[in-house]
Amino acid sequence: MVVEFTYGADRGYACQFVSVSAAARAPHTIAGLVDPARLAAGGVSLDGPAVADGARTLSWSEYDQRIGQLATVLRDGGVRPGDRVAIHLTKSVDSFCAVHAVIRAGAVMVPLDPLAPVAAVAAVAADAAPVALVSDARNAVLGPLTDALRPSLLVTPTSDDPPTAGAHGHVASAAAIEAASPTVADDGLNPHSPAYIIYTSGSTGRPKGIVHTHASALAYARAAVDLYELRPSDHHANIAPLHFDQSTFELYAAPLAGASVLVVPDAVMRFPASLAQLAAEQRVTVWYSVPYLLTQLLERGGLDERDLSSLRWVLFGGEAFPPTSLAALMQHIPQARFSNVYGPAEVNQCTHFEPRQPLDDAVPIGAAWAAAELVVVSPHEPSGEAAVVADGEAGQLLVASPTMMSGYWQREDLTRAAIVERTDSPGVRWYATGDLVRRRVDGELEFLGRSDNQVKVRGHRIELEAVDAALLDQPGVRAATVVVERPEGGEHRLIAAVVVDGEALDDRATLGALRRRLPSYAVPSEIRSVPSLPRTGTGKVDRNAAAAMLITG
Amino acid sequence: MERTDAPAASTEPADLTPNLIAFIESDVALHDEPIEGATDLLLTGLVDSLGVVVIVDWLEHECAVTIDPADVILDHFQTVDQMVAFVDTLTPR
The missing domain is CATH 2.30.38.10 (Luciferase; Domain 3)
Known part of the structure; x- marks a missing residue:
């Protein structure tokens, strides 16, 4: 079957979906993705696994029911189409249910980083002004977060008891979800209505929300299903957190194809050996992550002892993959095809490149995909x-x-x-x-x-001005700039150059303060005190000259 | 694994728990929160993946042990108590 996309005034192009039976009945919105009728018509067994997290597995029927129940709780709690609902959950089956429940309720999903400092999360959430918050945070975090947001509905899907902190309006815990009668999937929303907002740090430090519609999310999912020939027998590893745009692959493309998802818990993500073990045990077939995590798997994952023969696609993106590491990884997983994915979160993906041995000096981002x-x-x-x-x-x-x-x-x-x-x-x-x-x-x-001062560390976008500003707020710092060190074949590191007032700076205390304010990937690896910073003719700090001064070789 | 030229451990076993907690609080923790031996460091977001690497380096140095990458798994590093129990199974260099 051929689906026509149109964009702009009068342009259109055709996208082929000949290989994917589950996509044969194409939905109109992403609210139609986890729809048992569509999946069954596409040959997907509703008793088969839909989503798992190592501790629990839900079948498609159970997934649909849980999504529907949570959607009912949201609607009964006053959430209306177009309202924003913030999701502040660590990765699990519940976080995936929550995303689809918000969408089924016709609301706009706003994923928050559950592991970021509360102040950073609150700034993002305040911009979106959510009416409801779905969270599994402990009271120590939930209290300050809800004090900042004052949502009229708080849902705590992983807790049987209402939380002791955070109640400013209606509260629904796990028991209320269990008791709700499920809302059925409704594919009749306006495809051009907003579906989710993903935030990125703006250059001034003010968060910037990227709004995707049902149509844009679905166009991405269709193109991804088509390019990677995703199918119901696939089992995706979801590595990226919800607030990182890579997760749209497992959230939307996987169910479009009727493929299941292993949601890798946050704690496992910190341990390459545990991650490799889980991927092997769960027979993952499609992997998508930043190169950083794949390099960690290679170096500390004990891959020699792991059977990763089920992997058929390894997608990586967000930053460049050092070719020596990529080549070594390709030797470890010889049967898999690799794909370098490129695309800012504003378009999700737009190019791809399939590297083959022997690799060139650098892996290109490739050519445009069909969409x-x-x-x-x-x-x-x-x-x-x-x-x-x-x-x-x-x-x-x-x-x-x-x-x-x-x-x-x-x-x-x-x-x-x-x-x-x-x-x-x-x-x-x-x-x-x-x-x-x-x-x-x-x-x-x-x-x-x-063409600006945006850089990437471990795949995350960082505006260097925002880090400069955080440094300048620290006691004793008179001037500061942050530069990026790009070691050959290694990870990018942020190095801060500071001019201090009077006595030497307490580096540890300063880094500690930054860790509490910035996401961990934006915290400099090192602080170097310098007598002065190079300036441009207009008196601004000259970042390039500072980089040349700080980084040798 | 065994080396004879390595320096002796600089943290005595009895002091390991308080010293490790102090180190995590000062150099690793991503937010201010009292840490106890049984505190889950991972689900609370106190420690990220770079933090794990920093803790492994610290343990290797302070306890004069070598930690095999294959042993750096969730079950050994979720809490300070688990880390101390795990290090206890290793032979000092």
Whole structure:
């Protein structure tokens, strides 16, 4: 069967779904994904496994029922279509149920990082203004979080007793969910209504919400199912947390194909040896993570003793994979195909590249997948009229795709700057990625870097200005800048250069304060005191010169 | 695994629990929260994956043991008590 996507004014292209029986009855919204009627029609056994976390496994019937019950609790608690519902859950079967329940209730899902400092989480959540919060946090965390948000509904799906902290409105615990009669899947929502908001740190430190609609999420899921030929026999490992856009692969693409998901618990994620053991025992067939975790598996996962012969796809993305590590991993898992996934969270994915041995010096981000059109333009002109650069020349990557966000949440200014119409393609919305790329002679795109100060550490986007600002708030710091060290074949590290007032800085205390304020990946690995920082002609700190000064070799 | 030139342990077994807690609180913990021997360090988000690596390095140094990567598993590192019990099974270098 062929599904037509249309975007912009009058463009369309066809996407083939010939191999996937479960996708044959294509839903119109992501609320139609976990729909027993659709799955059964696609040949999926409803008694077969749908979602597991190592401790529990739910069949498709049980998954549908649990989602429906939680959706009922949300609706009975006053959640209406379009309302935001924040999910603050550690990874488990329950967190996946909660995502689909919010969507089934017609609400907009806002995933929060359950392991981040409360202040950081509260800032994100306050921007989205959720009416309801679904959380499994302990009272010590739940109290301050609900004090900040004052949700009119608090749901604690993993607790039988109502929490002693956090009640500002209606509270529903596990017993209320068990007792609810399930809301059935309804695929009749407007596909252009918002489905979820994923937050990223803005350059000023103010969180920036990326709004995806049912249509954009589903377009991504369809393209992913098609490209990777996902099928009901697949068992995905969900590695990424909900607030990280990679998780959309397991949340939406997997159920579209009728494939099951192993939600890897957060605690297991910290132990490569436990992670490798779980993936082997659970016979995972599709893996998607940042390269960092795969490198950890390679170095500390004891792969020689693990049977990973069930893996057929290993997807990686978010940052570059050092080729030596990738080559070693490919030797450990010889039967699997590998895919370098590229795409900002604003479009989820837009290119792919399948590396094959022997590897080149660097792994390209590849070529457009079927759901995207790309153009590389001069980075020195406004994106709307910038000239297309010749192959081999560096330029900014623009993407047009039905997988694109509708915009940034309540930030018209940022949306207008990021999504542009071009004079050469009227009516088409292009997302300006801010990523610099170059098209090689073989047609594959190479990632060259950012046109701004955004960097990635362990796959997470970091705006360096936000880290600078956190440093400047520490006592005794007069000036500060953060630079990125990129060791050959190793992980990126943030190094802070500070100018201190008077006495030497207490590095440990300063790093401790930063750990309590920033996500762990944004905390510098090292602080170096310097007598002064290099400045540009206009008096701003010259980050490039500081990097040259701090990083040798 | 056994080495003869390695330095002796700098933390006595009896002091390991309080010293490890103090180290985690000062150098690893991602938020302020009192830690006890039985506190779950992982589900509370007190320790992330880099924190585990830092703790392993600290234990190897302070207790003069070598920890096999295959032993760095959830069951050995969820709480301070589990870490202390695990280190107790290792032979000092």
